[in-house]
Amino acid sequence: MIYDLAIIGGGPAGYTAAELAGKNGLKTILFEKNNLGGICLNEGCIPTKTLLYSAKVYQTAKDATKYAISCENVTFDLPKIIARKTKIVRKLTAGIRAKMNEAGVETVMGEAGVQVQGTECKVQEIACNGQIYCASKLLLCTGSETIIPPIPGLKETDFWTSREALENKGVPESLLIIGGGVIGIEFASFFNTLGTQVIVVEMLDEILPGMDKELSALLRNELTKKGIEFHLSTKVVSVDNRQIEIEKAGEKNILEVSKILLSVGRKPVLTGFGLETLNPELFRNGLKVNEYMQTSHADVYACGDITGFSLLAHTAVREAEVAVGHILGKNEKMSYKAIPGVIYTNPEIASVGKTEEVLQTENVSYTVKQLPMAYSGRFVAENEQGNGVCKILEGEDGTILGVHILGNPASEIIVIAGIAIEKGLKAEELKAMIFPHPTVGEIIKEAL
Ligand code: NAI
Numbered sequence: 001m002i003y004d005l006a007i008i009g010g011g012p013a014g015y016t017a018a019e020l021a022g023k024n025g026l027k028t029i030l031f032e033k034n035n036l037g038g039i040c041l042n043e044g045c046i047p048t049k050t051l052l053y054s055a056k057v058y059q060t061a062k063d064a065t066k067y068a069i070s071c072e073n074v075t076f077d078l079p080k081i082i083a084r085k086t087k088i089v090r091k092l093t094a095g096i097r098a099k100m101n102e103a104g105v106e107t108v109m110g111e112a113g114v115q116v117q118g119t120e121c122k123v124q125e126i127a128c129n130g131q132i133y134c135a136s137k138l139l140l141c142t143g144s145e146t147i148i149p150p151i152p153g154l155k156e157t158d159f160w161t162s163r164e165a166l167e168n169k170g171v172p173e174s175l176l177i178i179g180g181g182v183i184g185i186e187f188a189s190f191f192n193t194l195g196t197q198v199i200v201v202e203m204l205d206e207i208l209p210g211m212d213k214e215l216s217a218l219l220r221n222e223l224t225k226k227g228i229e230f231h232l233s234t235k236v237v238s239v240d241n242r243q244i245e246i247e248k249a250g251e252k253n254i255l256e257v258s259k260i261l262l263s264v265g266r267k268p269v270l271t272g273f274g275l276e277t278l279n280p281e282l283f284r285n286g287l288k289v290n291e292y293m294q295t296s297h298a299d300v301y302a303c304g305d306i307t308g309f310s311l312l313a314h315t316a317v318r319e320a321e322v323a324v325g326h327i328l329g330k331n332e333k334m335s336y337k338a339i340p341g342v343i344y345t346n347p348e349i350a351s352v353g354k355t356e357e358v359l360q361t362e363n364v365s366y367t368v369k370q371l372p373m374a375y376s377g378r379f380v381a382e383n384e385q386g387n388g389v390c391k392i393l394e395g396e397d398g399t400i401l402g403v404h405i406l407g408n409p410a411s412e413i414i415v416i417a418g419i420a421i422e423k424g425l426k427a428e429e430l431k432a433m434i435f436p437h438p439t440v441g442e443i444i445k446e447a448l
């Protein structure tokens with residue numbers, strides 16, 4: 001039998017594509033070597049958000065008196081927090097399995113490898129669990145993996161990546177996080193809430209590269225107030241078990257902690273599944289794709305982290321929709337204009353469109369409309385202490401170019417701005433929309 005579509009990798013890109021293809025009548029087969037749901041569902045987005053939500057509830061209970069509620073002897077149980085996380089992951093994974101069945105997708109659990117084309121199938125040929133599968137089109141969604149930098153002594157040290165941090169059942173007394181990016185800052189927020197002394201070492205001059213720098217600095221200040229220590233423009237020179245040698249502007253120092261978490265980025269997975277037999281073109285550190293998500297081989301598509309472009313689950317989902325749409329004869333192109341970025345710290349930070357830093361590099365004129373979140377009545381009602389900011393960047397013709405929000409629930413509001421940016425709305429057009437009152441989202445209308 002020849003499948004219409006074979007997909008390698010069952011993460012957000014792979015399972016979205018499989019469901020869509022199956023529901024649209026394509027004979028689809030999906031290969032997954034670990035767990036359906038990929039890193040996002042099993043070791044990334046969902047488990048971290050589960051842990052962060054427990055931390056938020058704990059913090060809210062500790063702060064309850066600010067809202068005239070008494071809550072005494074508030075404690076937490078980390079093994080139970082981890083067990084809840086595992087339960088939620090299992091539930092969602094089962095949901096994906098059910099979706100695959102409903103869509104008529106054949107799911108094969110095993111390590112799949114692309115074979116030299118035409119040997120047996122005359123079309124795309126995939127081997128898995130000792131069997132050969134033939135497919136007219138192939139979609140590669142193998143995701144990404146943690147970067148382990150060549151820091152002297154690191155290999156010999158028992159450090160955590162996000163994977164181990166998510167399974168840990170004890171609260172470390174102190175934790176040094178190498179890399180102040182998304183993963184580093186979310187875990188910093190989590191362990192800080194549980195009482196760990198957290199130190200973040202970031203080689204750039206601000207945390208969260210790619211986010212609005214002013215808001216990143218504001219978030220860093222909020223986290224500093226909560227007790228997190230930041231070392232910016234600082235390199236980790238070497239690691240000797242629990243001793244970490246750092247260097248800033250030529251000055252060296254030794255820090256001693258009980259645990260190290262490494263979060264210096266992720267890289268596309270390009271090996272271990274026979275990619276060399278296809279020998280596709282690469283771009284930067286990922287697979288090169290066109291606007292329909294086709295690689296340099298027209299019958300081979302790639303979506304998600306494997307392209308090394310966005311490394312976000314929601315981008316992967318849209319890429320999968322575009323790829324399957326193309327296979328089905330639609331000619332929708334992938335747009336990267338309005339991809340929201342969210343850091344699920346407490347408070348959250350969310351961003352969509354361009355930052356001031358990018359606009360300045362591109363020599364684009366813009367004006368800034370900025371308001372404290374306290375201009376939203378709902379925000380004030382629900383945040384006794386929280387500071388926050390909503391910043392909107394507007395082009396000369398009134399088009400909304402970027403929106404950046406610090407304050408809860410930024411993650412839920414940002415999509416309003418994303419739609420406006422994707423659709424090229426002018427500030428006046430968005431302002432004319434009716435926002436429900438009272439909501440925190442009204443801050444966008446207020447700022448405009
Ligand atoms: P990242 O690229 O976000 O941040 C890595 C940070 O490490 C950067 O700030 C970089 O300057 C710094 N760094 C690199 N080498 C260093 C060194 N030797 N010493 C000190 N600092 C160093 O990568 P991260 O946090 O590992 O996340 C990986 C990917 O996972 C990201 O691309 C992100 O998009 C995705 N992710 C997204 C989440 C979300 O959307 N909320 C949550 C978690 C991960």
